[in-house]
Amino acid sequence: MIGSTSVGRVSAPTAARQPRPRDAEATKAALLRAATTEFAEYGLAGARVDRIAERAGANKRLIYVYFGDKDRLFDAVVDDQSRAVMAAVPLPDGDLVAFAAARFDYILANPEARRIAHWRAFERGEPTEEELAAYRLRLQAIAEAQQRGRVRDDLPAAELFALVLRMSEGWLAAPSALWAAAGGDPMAPERLARHRDAMLAAVRSVIQG
Amino acid sequence: MIGSTSVGRVSAPTAARQPRPRDAEATKAALLRAATTEFAEYGLAGARVDRIAERAGANKRLIYVYFGDKDRLFDAVVDDQSRAVMAAVPLPDGDLVAFAAARFDYILANPEARRIAHWRAFERGEPTEEELAAYRLRLQAIAEAQQRGRVRDDLPAAELFALVLRMSEGWLAAPSALWAAAGGDPMAPERLARHRDAMLAAVRSVIQG
DNA sequence: ACCGTGTAACTATCCAGTTAGTTACACGGC
DNA sequence: GCCGTGTAACTAACTGGATAGTTACACGGT
Numbered sequence A, B: 001m002i003g004s005t006s007v008g009r010v011s012a013p014t015a016a017r018q019p020r021p022r023d024a025e026a027t028k029a030a031l032l033r034a035a036t037t038e039f040a041e042y043g044l045a046g047a048r049v050d051r052i053a054e055r056a057g058a059n060k061r062l063i064y065v066y067f068g069d070k071d072r073l074f075d076a077v078v079d080d081q082s083r084a085v086m087a088a089v090p091l092p093d094g095d096l097v098a099f100a101a102a103r104f105d106y107i108l109a110n111p112e113a114r115r116i117a118h119w120r121a122f123e124r125g126e127p128t129e130e131e132l133a134a135y136r137l138r139l140q141a142i143a144e145a146q147q148r149g150r151v152r153d154d155l156p157a158a159e160l161f162a163l164v165l166r167m168s169e170g171w172l173a174a175p176s177a178l179w180a181a182a183g184g185d186p187m188a189p190e191r192l193a194r195h196r197d198a199m200l201a202a203v204r205s206v207i208q209g
Numbered sequence C: 001a002c003c004g005t006g007t008a009a010c011t012a013t014c015c016a017g018t019t020a021g022t023t024a025c026a027c028g029g030c
Numbered sequence D: 001g002c003c004g005t006g007t008a009a010c011t012a013a014c015t016g017g018a019t020a021g022t023t024a025c026a027c028g029g030t
Helices: A002-010 A024-046 A049-056 A060-067 A070-088 A096-109 A111-123 A129-147 A157-168 A176-182 A189-208 B004-011 B024-046 B049-056 B060-067 B070-088 B096-109 B111-123 B129-147 B157-168 B176-182 B189-208
Strands: none
Touching: A024 A049, A024 A060, A024 A070, A024 A111, A024 B024, A024 B111, A049 A060, A060 A070, A070 A096, A070 A111, A070 A129, A096 A111, A096 A157, A096 A189, A111 B024, A111 B111, A129 A157, A129 B176, A157 A189, A157 B157, A157 B176, A157 B189, A176 B129, A176 B157, A189 B157, A189 B189, B024 B049, B024 B060, B024 B070, B024 B111, B049 B060, B060 B070, B070 B096, B070 B111, B070 B129, B096 B111, B096 B157, B096 B189, B129 B157, B157 B189
């Protein structure tokens, strides 16, 4: 009696749930957003494709239609995030203090961005040519600022940039044990403001030598 | 002909593979080491219990006997690593420069330690009471150094510690795109030495204000 | 008529955890 | 010295549920 299954299919003709409106772009965007949330939370290995589809309110199949497979969906999320950060956090005239401030603010407003970047570094390899170019531009901007005497020049630009990158995450990236040991709520607004000031003061100390 | 399998069993009476010598402590230690390597590489979600057993040359079942389950094995690895770092990287008299140097050296010699710590922060929650106590001690040491005027006191100890923690990872934790953009081999010994010096100079700048 | 968009049901594989044992060894009686 | 018995250490094979990826079909606009 194999054919009996067909009855089940027919039994829910149109009433069960209204189908998603047919808008490929919107669906794709919804999947990308859902994937961003899921990957940020669980990483590549921990993320679940079914959960992404569910979050997006879309059918799982569409992930494979639009993105290929789980890995390439992850890549799409990484590219998207990476481009967004690069655009939102510039390095105007090699000003590393402004950069650190912008990066801190961006990470605070978009916690997913930092997590995605970290998962990517840990679970997936090589940078894209686009990212590489972006980093080269930044190093160049720092080197120019050094020539103009606005940034100490006894340390290579790459060193300075690596340090400021780390510092600008502030304690948003600190071990939770440190938060706990320090007491209080590390995310309280006035605490964050003080923290931001402290971080920027430290960056200033570093780039002035 | 199901019984034919028994022939296979009989055919390799003692020659096939010599069993592991019966030493519970050694086996447990081998499993912990194998788990450390596996978890460092793949994280909690990406690690495979079978692979851990294989790496250790032990039977998978023993993981469940000795550690409970995958999560608790991960916890055991984290505790082990955490204790090792705390012991190897002291904060003598609140000297944050010495601390940064020791931490950099430790991470360089034990890359697994940093990866485990990060996976833990991302995939698993709360710090243990033991860690908390260790962090409190460190904050206290910094506060004392501040009182003795050896460390700037216009920034809270927790802020300074969070910053130095990040800085001391140097570009061992930097995005691979930065390495690539900077050119050359970032792990070459003389390059690392220069990097270490630069990082320590920056830490000095920060703690002196 | 057909293609792009969407759906539900299905499949093959993987994998954490279990079952049902076997093997090495210590120890006590003889 | 040897043998039986209990126990800790170890093992192979299995199981059930989860999960990435697929198939087969439906519908609507052009």
